Amino acid sequence: MLPSNLEKAMFGVIATPILHLADRHHVFSHLAAHGPGTAKDIATDLNVDEDTLDRMLLLLTAFDVIQRTPAGQYSLPGNMRPYVDPDDERYVGGFLTHLAQETASRMPLLDSYLRHGKRAVDGPNPQPFASLYRDDQATRTFLNAMWDLSFAPSKELAALAGLDDATHLVDVGGASGPFALAALHASPTLRATVFDLPLVQPYLEETRATHDLGDRLTFAPGDFFTDDFPEGDLIAFGYILSDWPDHICLHLLRKAHQACQDHGRVLVMDRLFDDSRQGPLATSAMNLTMQLETQGRHRTADEYTALLENAGFTSCETPPSHSDKHLIIGHKTTDRSLARPQTRPSARSSHPRPLASKGRLA
Known part of the structure; x- marks a missing residue:
């Protein structure tokens, strides 16, 4: 047997x-x-x-x-x-649809990646989200999957973030607003701006109307590679950085540092590997789908802390989470003596950038 x-x-x-x-x-x-x-x-x-x-x-x-x-x-x-x-609210049907349709259709690519390498197969300038955003139905299916993965754990992550002293959340690549909604529910005085591609705006507006959020939830269209982030005292990346390699993550975190107001914070929310990288199972499985659907990978808490410190954030912490999604917090300080010296991006950053700017499954 x-x-x-x-x-x-x-x-x-x-x-x-x-x-x-x-x-x-x-x-x-x-x-x-x-x-x-x-x-x-x-x-x-x-x-x-x-x-x-x-x-x-x-x-x-x-x-x-x-x-x-x-x-x-x-x-x-x-x-x-x-x-x-x-x-x-913990329903995962949207994510099941994504696995059964999008992920399963890409599985045969692994054989080519294994034999030739991802970069050789995908070419020098891949567009990992072009298929996911190919039409209105595909976009809605993808954003539904993101909501199913994100909203329930976002409630715990918003509580762990300690939002009482925050005034303006900027949710980079925030999609239809699962984390923004959780944060607004957790802090009645908070305002939130979702910064994402223009095609995402109608879905964010649906969330705003459904939950009667008025001007507490707004949308800022843009490409997070080329456009400046809106300013705020709380900059969030919800399951975004695992879509990209280290040099792009560092670029995005440095832009977040510039947009973050003094004494503000950055929130990185993602699945994490154990320090041993032997699990959890869901993180290991999704790490493989990153190879199929994005250019990124999953990381340990220490790896994210190193990226945050290289971008200029200090006093990084990872409060314990009870779910498979975790929060890493970095603080912006005006005391330069507390910041780790910043290193230059890897030489790989000279490669042509991907054209999509939305984060993906974590």
């Missing part, structure tokens, strides 16, 4: 599309709304084929996603429900 870890890794290629299919056909929302049911009852209610559904449910039972009684009734475990219930 195969070791269980190897077995689950082998059959994961089947599990992800089945998770997505069950979500798309409302299997999870049916179980969340109606409670336990047999494959026949669920199939009748959803107008799907009973035999195919039962086989899918048996697979999801084997993966411990759902439960099955000896009488053949399926149900959602309590710890699973928030993540597969579309009515819960």
Whole structure:
């Protein structure tokens, strides 16, 4: 018999599309709304084929996603429900869609990357977000995935950031505003500006209208490679820097330092590797998708601290988080003696820059 870890890794290629299919056909929302049911009852209610559904449910039972009684009734475990219930803010259905459609379609590229290297395959001036923003539907699907990944953990990260003394948050590459919304809820006196590509503005406006935020949430269009950031006392990068190599991260952090008001802070929010780089699993998996979908990688807290200090930030800290998303804080001080001497960017910074300016999956 195969070791269980190897077995689950082998059959994961089947599990992800089945998770997505069950979500798309409302299997999870049916179980969340109606409670336990047999494959026949669920199939009748959803107008799907009973035999195919039962086989899918048996697979999801084997993966411990759902439960099955000896009488053949399926149900959602309590710890699973928030993540597969579309009515819960922790719902991950949008991200499942991204994995099943965008990420899966790019997996064959890994063979070419492995044999020839990413740069040789992609060319000198890749545009990693052109496909994700290829049309309105693709853009909405991508931003929905980002919301599903970001909003729930953003509540904890906003609390960890300590926003009581902040007045103006600038969310660089903030998309439709998941972190900005969490921050505004955490601090009633805060204002927030999302700085992103012009095509993102309608989606941010939807968030502003839905949550009745008025002029507390605004949008500033721009390209974060070429345009100056709006000024604020809190500059945030929510799952942005993991999209880019070190020299581009350093460039962006130096621009953040310039835009950050004296005694302000920069917030870097991302998945982190353990110091040993042996996990967590989600970080290791997403680190591989960075190879497929972006130019970046995931880092340890110490690696982000080094980048922040090279950009001029001091007193960097990583408050403990209970989720798989983490916060690294850097402070801007006017005391030059406290800042580490800045190093020049790597020679790689002379390469042509990518043309997309939005951050990606973390």
